[in-house]
Every structure is written in structure tokens, then in C-alpha cells.
Amino acid sequence: MGVLYSQVADQLQALIQEGVYRQGDRLPGVRVLSRQFGVSISTVLQAHQTLEARGYLEARERSGYFVRLPVQDVPEPSMLKHRSRPVPVTAREMTLDLCADEQKRMVPLATAIPHPDYLPVRQIQQSTLWAARRGLETLDYAFPGKESFRRQIAQRMAAIGVPVTPDDILATNGAQEAIILALRAVTQPGDIVAVESPSFPGILQALEVVGLRVIEIPTHPSEGLSLEGLELALEQWPLKACVVVTNHSNPMGARMSDERKKQLVSMLAAADVPLIEDDIYGDLYHTGERPRPAKAFDRADNVIYCSSFSKTISPGLRLGWMIPGRHMASARQHKYFVNLATSSIPQLAVAHFLEQGGYDRYLRSARQHYREATERMRSAVARSFPEGTAVSRPQGGFVLWVQLPEGVSGTEVYQRARAENINVAPGLMFSTTNKFDNCLRLNGGNPWTGTIEKAVARLGALVHEEMGR
Amino acid sequence: MGVLYSQVADQLQALIQEGVYRQGDRLPGVRVLSRQFGVSISTVLQAHQTLEARGYLEARERSGYFVRLPVQDVPEPSMLKHRSRPVPVTAREMTLDLCADEQKRMVPLATAIPHPDYLPVRQIQQSTLWAARRGLETLDYAFPGKESFRRQIAQRMAAIGVPVTPDDILATNGAQEAIILALRAVTQPGDIVAVESPSFPGILQALEVVGLRVIEIPTHPSEGLSLEGLELALEQWPLKACVVVTNHSNPMGARMSDERKKQLVSMLAAADVPLIEDDIYGDLYHTGERPRPAKAFDRADNVIYCSSFSKTISPGLRLGWMIPGRHMASARQHKYFVNLATSSIPQLAVAHFLEQGGYDRYLRSARQHYREATERMRSAVARSFPEGTAVSRPQGGFVLWVQLPEGVSGTEVYQRARAENINVAPGLMFSTTNKFDNCLRLNGGNPWTGTIEKAVARLGALVHEEMGR
Numbered sequence: 001m002g003v004l005y006s007q008v009a010d011q012l013q014a015l016i017q018e019g020v021y022r023q024g025d026r027l028p029g030v031r032v033l034s035r036q037f038g039v040s041i042s043t044v045l046q047a048h049q050t051l052e053a054r055g056y057l058e059a060r061e062r063s064g065y066f067v068r069l070p071v072q073d074v075p076e077p078s079m080l081k082h083r084s085r086p087v088p089v090t091a092r093e094m095t096l097d098l099c100a101d102e103q104k105r106m107v108p109l110a111t112a113i114p115h116p117d118y119l120p121v122r123q124i125q126q127s128t129l130w131a132a133r134r135g136l137e138t139l140d141y142a143f144p145g146k147e148s149f150r151r152q153i154a155q156r157m158a159a160i161g162v163p164v165t166p167d168d169i170l171a172t173n174g175a176q177e178a179i180i181l182a183l184r185a186v187t188q189p190g191d192i193v194a195v196e197s198p199s200f201p202g203i204l205q206a207l208e209v210v211g212l213r214v215i216e217i218p219t220h221p222s223e224g225l226s227l228e229g230l231e232l233a234l235e236q237w238p239l240k241a242c243v244v245v246t247n248h249s250n251p252m253g254a255r256m257s258d259e260r261k262k263q264l265v266s267m268l269a270a271a272d273v274p275l276i277e278d279d280i281y282g283d284l285y286h287t288g289e290r291p292r293p294a295k296a297f298d299r300a301d302n303v304i305y306c307s308s309f310s311k312t313i314s315p316g317l318r319l320g321w322m323i324p325g326r327h328m329a330s331a332r333q334h335k336y337f338v339n340l341a342t343s344s345i346p347q348l349a350v351a352h353f354l355e356q357g358g359y360d361r362y363l364r365s366a367r368q369h370y371r372e373a374t375e376r377m378r379s380a381v382a383r384s385f386p387e388g389t390a391v392s393r394p395q396g397g398f399v400l401w402v403q404l405p406e407g408v409s410g411t412e413v414y415q416r417a418r419a420e421n422i423n424v425a426p427g428l429m430f431s432t433t434n435k436f437d438n439c440l441r442l443n444g445g446n447p448w449t450g451t452i453e454k455a456v457a458r459l460g461a462l463v464h465e466e467m468g469r
Numbered sequence: 470m471g472v473l474y475s476q477v478a479d480q481l482q483a484l485i486q487e488g489v490y491r492q493g494d495r496l497p498g499v500r501v502l503s504r505q506f507g508v509s510i511s512t513v514l515q516a517h518q519t520l521e522a523r524g525y526l527e528a529r530e531r532s533g534y535f536v537r538l539p540v541q542d543v544p545e546p547s548m549l550k551h552r553s554r555p556v557p558v559t560a561r562e563m564t565l566d567l568c569a570d571e572q573k574r575m576v577p578l579a580t581a582i583p584h585p586d587y588l589p590v591r592q593i594q595q596s597t598l599w600a601a602r603r604g605l606e607t608l609d610y611a612f613p614g615k616e617s618f619r620r621q622i623a624q625r626m627a628a629i630g631v632p633v634t635p636d637d638i639l640a641t642n643g644a645q646e647a648i649i650l651a652l653r654a655v656t657q658p659g660d661i662v663a664v665e666s667p668s669f670p671g672i673l674q675a676l677e678v679v680g681l682r683v684i685e686i687p688t689h690p691s692e693g694l695s696l697e698g699l700e701l702a703l704e705q706w707p708l709k710a711c712v713v714v715t716n717h718s719n720p721m722g723a724r725m726s727d728e729r730k731k732q733l734v735s736m737l738a739a740a741d742v743p744l745i746e747d748d749i750y751g752d753l754y755h756t757g758e759r760p761r762p763a764k765a766f767d768r769a770d771n772v773i774y775c776s777s778f779s780k781t782i783s784p785g786l787r788l789g790w791m792i793p794g795r796h797m798a799s800a801r802q803h804k805y806f807v808n809l810a811t812s813s814i815p816q817l818a819v820a821h822f823l824e825q826g827g828y829d830r831y832l833r834s835a836r837q838h839y840r841e842a843t844e845r846m847r848s849a850v851a852r853s854f855p856e857g858t859a860v861s862r863p864q865g866g867f868v869l870w871v872q873l874p875e876g877v878s879g880t881e882v883y884q885r886a887r888a889e890n891i892n893v894a895p896g897l898m899f900s901t902t903n904k905f906d907n908c909l910r911l912n913g914g915n916p917w918t919g920t921i922e923k924a925v926a927r928l929g930a931l932v933h934e935e936m937g938r
Binding site for chain 1: 582585588590591593594597598600601602604605607608609610611641642643645646649658674675677678680782783784785786787788803805806807808809810811812813814815818
């Protein structure tokens, strides 16, 4: 739900969007609103600032707050209804460029890595110090994972509708490794696997590592994977697995509804095609309740659940987990073969952090932050980019998917921006086809600074220039 | 080398082996030896105890120490001169059995994992506490590895004849992952790769992960890989890589001489077949100087060096490294694809431990211990097992390779021992063929206890019984 001032801001924003307050209207004074919402004056002031950040209000000195609709109510990207054929996966050069050292000196709008300001640095340090004092416990092989870590994960899984025991959980080096282990457990090289389109590049890389062919399924920017598209693919191709980021999928931030998750699960179970679910953004929902994973609706033990703490506690821990279900023996064997076990110290530290309640406290502020940050970035894109641009409305996480006006190449914009030390992720990275060449992914989770603001404005100018060509 | 009492013990042992003192002779009194060696009386007493442990002396109350030759001077295993054909690798079930939870309650003679008593627990704890206080440094992606870690590794590599910079080093989750990344960099699925025979099971598993075929090259128990065997294989098959544990190879403890390493390197460079070198036991030499790796003789940038701290500092850190040379771009890409980076905290902790000199101090005592422990285990096997048994003389590390009398199945012994809660590694695990079925590998690095002593005696009895069948 978020904190009080944010709830007030949401309600005011709804009133603006519904036209109760219109462009140029002066909002009632703070005392009036304070009484109206039954909150303190300082809460109202915080709500004002929040709406100002989101682009819905402007402050005029000595006059109060006035409604300013975001420059244009920029639409969501459309879903591309394409039909693909299975193809082998080969890496895009640019994917590696994005993680190269030079990137660290650029304006970081490319990678989907949480900003250091929003990591629970001090709290996890306390837990790591606690872990370091465990002596021998930090040094032995943690295969299939530290008991304390797996117990904490089992508790969290139960809370989101997936009742499992610690024995059902395998610790991994992040969700990326979990997805690869899942693919190895259920496929052979050359098999065909269905993924969202646009797709998280890490999933395409996982398919490449295992030597698989991919079929891309059209994906709606807010509803997620097209079930109709998946049905067609199931009829046409002998799929061996389907990999889906069910909650706040990267790059579009789509969240499948419970109803659609249920349909997805039952459709794949009926076809005897395992679902590999990546829930890495599940904890970073912007509003409402923690969305359930598809695994919560899995009656046939046909869903392999994968997740990690790389988008929340820290990417540097390299700590994830999976629930392989009936594929546990195979997943364990592959884990043992590729690197034996996951490092012990991060597992002990995270188990302590979870047990102490630090993670839940951290999530409350992180969700609030990411919600506002992506909203602000969305407004900034709407202001700076030309008409014809569409931007996703992510329901969680911190990335935005920008569809540029027809004919503008995201790759061109990426290269020109890069030359000016602005790093964005070009749409080509998110598919094996060229169909997202007119798209960009932006990291909307950074603290809002003059540098970021200028970078977004400059990107908009570059798109304008590219349009004119 | 080693400490003083151990040098005295070595010299006395040499005198016994050369026949200066014979079976049943009484050694000169402690005062005489103290003067003779120019050491204190307590040093002489420690040397006596060491030789008693090694099986060369027995104490008789009030009479002093008497020479007792080990029951039999057990020979080394013979080298099997076989010719193999390339075959796909598939895992032996028993390999996974060995890492199963039940194993923890058994007498641990199977796994090649260092015993907790000989890990630098307190020192690494200090370094981990130091690392935990680094704050943000512990939380960001360490790709391709923490600078401080790679700098320390570069210094150590230079000291063993491999001058590299931190940029030449890639941090990995142990040597197992490094070997897989190296194989991915230089092979395609289906390619043929040469390995030692018997081979470390982890290397066979790495080949299986990458989908390769293996050709096994005969290996001498003290001289290592047969260069003649390799030459034949190079003539006959289109090898794409050769994986060799050059120093104290697991399971036999063989060390290739510098001369043979040079030949290996130049033979493979001439054939344009990359050498993947696993030097994980290099720091655990029993006598003399730190042996150089083959990489030290690599003029053609044809050797990919892999190592880790899993046999020394701790297996639970999951921390290794590789020097991919001209294959760096490919190795980096594969590392990024499989799990993005190696956990930051272990890298910071180990960098601090190395920088403070703790690792070198630790190694001095660990080497001494493993040397005496394997010697003692060797004597115990010699006493308990029937004639016709052969045992390796490892020059480093802590495992022993036992060749049972002809016709005795190591797998039978393994299964019967397992039923009595004694865990050993059956010879079948170390090959894709059945040619080492009459072998066992024993972990000789445990502290010597009554339990271990009884277990070895019981193993000997089981082998006697199997002979009688």
C-alpha cells in the first residue's frame, strides 16, 4: 500500500485523471485537504511534492498548487501481433557492451540494476558481519543450500501462496543460473522454447547457453504474454518449455492477472510443457498486494519457480533460488556439475536479514521509491520525446519500455547517445528478430538528478533529429 | 622444507630406507640424536612421534624407539596402457551419491574435501569481517572480478612464473566453473577433448555439461599424463582441447616435471590444441618448492589456466579464477551469460587474507599436515590390505589411489563399505570406461583417529573377503 502521503497523492491524482480537477485548476488549500483526507498538514505537503514529481502539479509562489497535466498523456506501446518461427539464439554484441567497464562512467539508463542509493547497505552489512562470525558454517559446501536460507525462503514462498519445505529449494547464483538449470532439466539442445517478446535478454542468453531454439510470443505491455499467441505456438511447434516473467516483466513491466496466470498454468499443463517462471521483480510491485506467482496455481507440479535478490538486496551477492518440483534431482545434479554449490556467506547473511524483518522494511521504501521514480521518468519522456512515442506503464520494477515514432531506429539513438556518454538499451537486444528496432529500454530507478533530467531531454532531442532524417 | 622436527624425521626415515638402521634396530638415544642433528631434545621427540605415525618406528616402554619397517613396501599402481575411442560423457550415479546428505554421517574417506580442522577458520573470519565493513563494495556486480582480488592473484601468479596483470584474470565460482568456461571458449558440442585417465570426476562432469566427447589418455601415477599416449591421440583424433591437472593430479597425486610440462605445452601448441590447465592442488606440494604450472612455459598463448581456493582456504567460498589469454572475450561472455559475476564478499575477504600474508602462513602448516596424513594413511593401507594391493605416492594434495589385487571389484568394496557407514570413492567414477573397477580413491587428509584407523582396517578386511570369493 505504501505510506500515508503516497495514498493521498494517489487519490488526488485519480481526481485529476478523472477530470474532477482540470488543467490550470488551483487545488484546495492545505488546511482544507488536511481536513478532507484526515491527515496532517505535513502529509498533504508531501503529497503535493509527490504529485509535482509525477508531473501533475506545479507550485506557484504564494498562490498554491495548480493542476498541470503531463505534457501529453503518452500511450502505452502496442502489442506486436507477429508470428515467428523457431530460431537458434545468438548473442547481440551490444548486450556485452552494456556490462563493459566504460559503461560505469556513463549516465546509467541502460542496465536494469538497482541504484546503490536504494540498496539496504547498512542493514545487509549488519547481517554480513553476523554471518562472518559463524566460523566454520561460512566455509563448508552449502549444497543444495544453507538450511537457514532455505527455511527463510520457504516461509516467504508460503506467504505468496506456494507452500514448500526447505528441501524443495535449491540455492543458486542468481535467477539467471536458476533459469539455466531449469532449462537443462527439461530440454535437450536444439529443442524449441517459448519466451515473451520483447524478452529479458538474460533469458535469451540462457537459451543460447543450453543450445536451444526460441519462439517469441507476442506480449502485451500491461497484460503480459499473449495466451492466444502461446496457444498458436503450442499447436504449431513441439515446445519443450515456456519461460515467462509473470510479474513486472522486464522490459515492459507487465503483470499477468491471477486469471491469466491460471490459464497459462493450465494450458501448459494440458500440453505437458513445463513453465519456467522468473519472479525476480515480484516483490517490487508499485501498488496493491504482492502479486502471486503462477506457481501458486500449479496443481500439476508443472511450474519451475526461479527468483533472486539481485533486484532488491543486491546484485553483488549473486544469490537466487529455485523450486524445481519433480525436476529436483536433475536440477541438483546440474547445479553440482556446473559449480557444486552457492557461496555460503551470502546465504547466511541474507537468511539473517530476512529473519530479522529487515527485508520487509527495506521493500516498503524501495517500492515507494521505484513507483515514483518510474512515474517521474515516464513524465520526463512524455515531455521530451516527439509525438508518436509510446511508453510502458510498469506495474512494478523500475524499467520503462519506450516505443519510438515509426521509422526511428533505437539502435541509431543508442549509438548516438553512447557517443555522448548516455547509456540506454536498444530494442534489438530484447529479441532475436529486428522487430523492436524502434524501441529503447530505460532504467527509471535512478535518483532524479540534473544529469538524468538533461540526459532524458537529450535523448528526446536525438529522437526528434532521427525523425527528421 | 617444513619445520625442524619434520626435517629430522625425514633424515631418519632416509637412513632407515637406505638400510643404515634395519628392522628391529634400536635408535640412538634422544640426547645423542639431539647433538647429532644440532636440535633440541623436544624436536627429536617430535621427530620420533612423526616417524611412529608414518609407521617407521615403534616405542617400547622404558627401552626407546625401535625401527619397524612398514608392513610391506607397497608398490605404486601401474599405468594402464590402453587405447580408447572418444565417447560421450554421462555421469556415474555414484558421483552424486557421494555428495548426498547421508554421506555426512559416514566415515569420510570418499570426497576430496579438506577437513575442517585444517581450514584457516579464524584467519578467514577476520578477513570476512573486514570485507563485510566495505559497505557498497560488497553489493555491486563484481564483473569480471573485484580489482583487489585480481591484483592479489596477479601477484601470486607472477611468483610462480606466470607474469599477468589483473586484467588478465577472470573470477569464477571455483575451478569447476573455470574449466567449463574454458571448454565453452574453445570447443563446440560433440568435439573431442583429451583428459587424464584416471580423471578427476569434476572434469568428466564439465565435459558432460558442454556436451563433449572424451578420449582418455593413460596417466602414470607419479609422472602424470603419458605424452606418448597424447601424441597417439593427436595423430588419430581431431582434438579440440586437452584438460590436465599438472600438479598433484586427483586421484593419483602425480606431478609432471618441468621438462614434461614443457613438452606437453609445445606438443599441444604445435598441434594448435589448447591446453586447459587445472592447478587446484599446486599450492599443496609435500616437499621442495612450489611446482610451476604448465602456463609458466606457455609462449604461444595456448594454455588456459584455472585454479581455486576450494582445496585450501575453503570449499564453501566458491572462489576460483582463470587466465583465459586470447580467449578472454569469449570466457567473459560465457561467464556473464551463465551467472553474470562471482559473489563480491568472498573476493574481498580472500584479497584481504592474501594481502595480509595469512594464506602463506596457513599453507606452511597445511602442507606439513597433508604430507604426514597421506603418509600415515598409506602405511595403514599397506598394513591392512592384502598383497597385490598398490597405493599411489602423492607428491601433493591429500588423496590416495588404491589399486586392489586383480579380480577384486572396487565397486563391490564401495557398496559393502557404504552399508557399514564407511564412504570411499570407487574407481569407476574416474573414467567413462570400466578399466579402474579394481581401484578406490581414499581421502588421506583427515585427522588420524581411532574411527579412521578402524575404517581402514575394515576396508582391508573387506578386500580380503572379496579376494576369497
